Amino acid sequence: MALARSGQAVWPGNRWQEARALPVRGGRLRAASLAARYPTLPTAATEPGWGQCELMAMSAETQTLVSSREAALPTPALPTLSALVVRPGAAQGTPDWAAAIRVAALDCAEEKNQEVCRTYDIHFYPTFRYFKAFTKEFTTGENYRGPDRELRTVRWAMIDFLQNHTEGHRPPACPALDPSTPKDVLALLGRRGSHYVAVLFEGNSSYVGREVILDLIPYENIVVRRVLDGDKAVLEQLGVASLPSCYLLHPNGSHGLVHVAKPLRSFFSSYLKSLPDVRKKSVSLPEKSNKEENTEIVVWREFDRAKLYTADLESGLHYLLRVELAAHRSLAGAELKTLRDFVTVVAKLFPGRPPVRKLLGTLQEWLATLPLDRIPYNAVLDLVNNKMRISGIFLTNHVRWVGCQGSRPELRGYPCSLWKLFHTLTVQASSHPEALAGTGFEGDPQAVLQAVRRYVRTFFGCEECGQHFEEMAVESLDTVKTADQAVLWLWRRHNAVNSRLAGQLSEDPKFPKVPWPTPDLCPACHEEVKGLDSWHEGQVLAFLKQHYSSSNLEDMYSADLGDAGDTGALGQGLVGDRALTAPERPQGPQQAASLRPPLGPSPRTRLSESPQHRLDRRAQSPRGRQEAEAAPFLGLGFSSLDMSLCVVLYVASSLFLMLMYFFFRVRSKRWKVRLYHPAV
């Protein structure tokens, strides 16, 4: 079955295409929701255990980064997702392999898919998971761990997966992929039949035969077999001089070698598909309507490239805290320390609006004082969602890209905002070193970069990006000796990434990856030395310090702080804070220290024991969240869940009191009896 993402790149064609999210089958995902979304989906396909294997590609916004390499591959891509292609004019129709194995992509970057991604334990993107046909129990699938993520390698892994599928439970539509013997082929020579038989002769390690077999699944009047090159005498007898070669037995008994321009899968497949009487079967494969797809209306927001937009930074933080971290059910050990250090750096240096800084400060203080060595992610989410209703805390709960908006939904966005956040942090650390006082990072010029490095390596959904960044850090991070050098180090590395990615598909044509800042943004940064363009690093540093400073922050388009619906938790203090919205000042330690720890009772009690927490956990599910948040009681911010809990506690305590009352009454009566009748 299939999964794909809104505006997300998925396979078919030899470029990535956009597709929409489909829910996963089985387990927690209900057939009903599938059927509702895709009315053309046959019922069988919406039930768990249907007769096809599945490949699920979990992706995120960052997947487009990988897509560029995939797209550059000359080989035809997997044909299995064309039913989900939403780009106008893109190829549609029944995918050739879909009867045996279907491919789907799920965008874990989409908030609506988070629950699924968490259920399937997806941490990095892209993740490939295989699901066997007829699987009835819920399973998180088999992880694909190939040598690389090249499209061809993944396709071959799919073939291995199909071939190794337990006999008996193999997808019925999947033809035999094991090789036939030369004897079987010789026996067919000269025989009349009702259909063509194509025989692919190939080497042991070749996948061409199996690919052609799968390509021809939906075609009738032809059967494709493969034979390995073991028997030289047979090859000679049939005139097979090179491998791979295709030998064709016609229905009328004639036979001979097929001549194609290149011995490639696509050439063999298209030759066989175009034979007279070879037609596509009229199979009713689960097709999906594309009509509803890609209805996303992208509203372009005009912006000034010389400005830094609060909306980008806040959207990035929202995504980081509520989407990226959500891939980790719980945090412990090195992961927890990485998060703690990263949040400390962000909380102390983030120059944005006060309610956001207060939220970060609260989170930082809570993480710092937490006596636990493992915390459930939901506890972090509770805090970010301000479940405790602390006044004046706010973080937008949706993304709104401005300086990071892409010309297509799958471009730019989160990775762009992350870069901007990182640059902002290095600049703030350089301009306001006092902000890190008391954190243990004071005086360390590499503090921000090391925190960023560990965050990227541990949590950034794009694993490959994390590896690249780590390589750069290993190579030269130890040369950073001052906070200014840290600013320049990140700038240089970012430009190195830009030049590596220039021209790839992940590049937004509207925002080409060129050395930055461009001459129009900073003329003084550029100079010519002996006719060659070079950087004036002193000017670059000054430019970066201005560009990523709080005074260059532009609040236009940022989420309305006055809109309580945004968090459902904006307290009264916020109104006061709103009046102070001047964008600036990194938060000093004393300011953060004045904040109350958010969780009242000890964190341990709250995290693991309290019934409220258990209710809150339930409230994490979208439905639960709606239930829990949609019904504030008496305007006091109590949800209906809170109220039910109160009623239960009230009844329980009344019963307890009544019991105690009767107990003491009976006892006092006995005492009285003893007192009045001492001889008894």
Ligand SMILES: Cc1cc2nc3c(=O)[nH]c(=O)nc-3n(C[C@H](O)[C@H](O)[C@H](O)COP(=O)(O)OP(=O)(O)OC[C@H]3O[C@@H](n4cnc5c(N)ncnc54)[C@H](O)[C@@H]3O)c2cc1C
């Ligand atoms: C840490 C990290 C590592 C990454 N590694 C990879 C990778 O290995 N492979 C991959 O495909 N993608 C990688 N990405 C994503 C990629 O770098 C881009 O973020 C993504 O392609 C979106 O590009 P963009 O056009 O929005 O510009 P981005 O490169 O995201 O830049 C965002 C903004 O930062 C500013 N900017 C640009 N260059 C500089 C600079 N040198 N110094 C300061 N500011 C600058 C500009 O205003 C620009 O619009 C990585 C992202 C991050 C955060």
